Amino acid sequence: MAALTIRRRAGASGAGPARRATAAGFRFGLPLRGAVLALSALYFLVPLLASGRFALEGARGTWTLSAVRALAHDGALWSSLLLSVEIALGAAAITLALLSPTSVWVNLRLPRLRRVLEGLTLVPLVVPVVVVVLGLYGAFPPAFVTSPALLALEYVVLAMPYSYRVIDGAVQSLDLHTLTDAGRTLGGGWVQTFFRVLLPQLRTSLMSAAFITIAYCLGEFAMASLLGFTTFPVQLFQIGTEQIDEATAVSVFALLLVFLLLATLSLLGGKRRVARGSIVAGGDGTAAEPPRPARAGRS
């Protein structure tokens, strides 16, 4: 944590030139950027506002919180949300535990398999969910197919095209060989080197991968519904068939939740980039020797 604070401070001290450069860029492309931004905002906000209005509108132009109130007392909805959150957290944990060591190992030891693995992680995108479900029923006893653990595992696979890319990208950006060699010569076995040397470097990306997986799980409908789980989206659908205004209120609420999540994430990411930028700007200028060449330059 202390590390993060210091980094930010360094960023603040060296942000001058970087900020000036950005300002120049803005002046140049401002009208275009503004237009694009406004259009995208409209594209997303208009349906959202319309939904919000629909949820809060009573009979003949009055406003009412009845839909929201109904929501708050809907036990089935809350238990479905709890189930979804449990499954999402489980899936995120499994994703990190499975994919980060895999990516490290493949990049270190089996670089030729990298492309193959990348291809494999894309498979869930092209196999229809129905096919997967049929396959599950064929492969496992029904008792296992109906356990939430299986759904979590399924989500790990379904979100893999996104989560693996994030993790693998971060792993590839590290000078893996040098870092692991350094860790091992200093007395760390593979496990210690992985946890103490590599994981701290991957923290931000692992967080992103976890968030992506969680967001995927909270929004997935088809698989859960076909397997007979009443997850949050499934429950939402059911409410929608009976009480459309309540369902709309819930979906607006869900959207806001996800939006907050993503905004937090990109803010965190943005701060890190600023901190990195300060290196280029020269930090506090006390380095006695000429600047080093590019990081991780193995010649």
Add this chain to the structure above:
Amino acid sequence: MTGTIVEQATTLFDQDAAGARRGVRVELVDCVRYFGSVAALDHLSLAIEPGELVALLGPSGCGKTTALRALAGLEQLDGGMVRIRDVDVTRVPTHRRELGMVFQAYSLFPSMTAIDNVGFGLRLRKVRAAARRRRAGELLELVGLSAQAGRFPHELSGGQQQRVALARALAVEPRVLLLDEPLSALDAKVRAQLRDEIRRIQLEVGITTLFVTHDQEEALSIADRLGVMAHGRLEQIGTPDEVYARPGNAFVASFVGSVSSLPGTAVPGGMVEVLGRRIGLRPEQDVFLPGSAVHVLLRPESFAVRADPLGRGIVLRRSFLGPVMRLAVALPGEVEVEVSLEAARAGEIGAGSAVSVEPLGPPLFVTGRDDA
């Protein structure tokens, strides 16, 4: 291990009662390592005496890094053995070999400050935080970076990063220090400075050290003994002056220091004729039948050069090297030689000047020549 570090936290490095160096003997015995069909190590044997600094010198791709990594256990061997303090460690994993290593690429852990980097090995050994910080602080002082203890790697210059890497490697009191071209990413001035400092620290600590480099000047200036490698083999090992003055073969002769190769002929009486002059051979060089064609290798300082309007040499280039002037001289028969003379006497000699060039014996090395 843990105990000693904690107890010794006040004295930098453990010394014998006699004050002798604490280094251990390290050996590579008949090591073989193939990458596909390339023999990166081809029956390489090398012994490093306790406290000694051996530099491994050789062209890029000759297997220096592989030798070092084999010693560290980062590379498996297809044959041969690694011994540390007379114990076979060939099957011992890297993290139990008690080594310190500094890499060519910057290897500090980016998310840790300098002092945390230095203390990392101690943390793995479960040394308590206070003792760890104290010792890491001492090591940073040893490399002259106490003031930068709280900096992150990206806030340090290249030279400073390598100093921290050295401190980090030494913090765990390793038995052997391994350096793989630690200076090659730095610019010339920092490189020379840090080179001398590495040597000072190595002598102070008394640790057995293997220093890999492709830079002959670096190797000559830092090493107790210098090993020259080519194609996965050790061509010669000896003190820098031995290797420089008495190369064991033509490769070593031409790789270490500058040499010019001149066609010559063996003549009776243990001499060769080169550039129309006869020069004496050392007894061990006198192995050619009179009349056989040879290549004669000569150092730049083994020529007498003077300005001479009737001389047959034409100066192509001159470069000023402080006390001496280095000249490239074209001679008849498409021969080009590198010669040096005292800068004070080089006065009017410049590019295009006519000079006379006379070889002075004995030659550095003589090989047979088939093409004549």
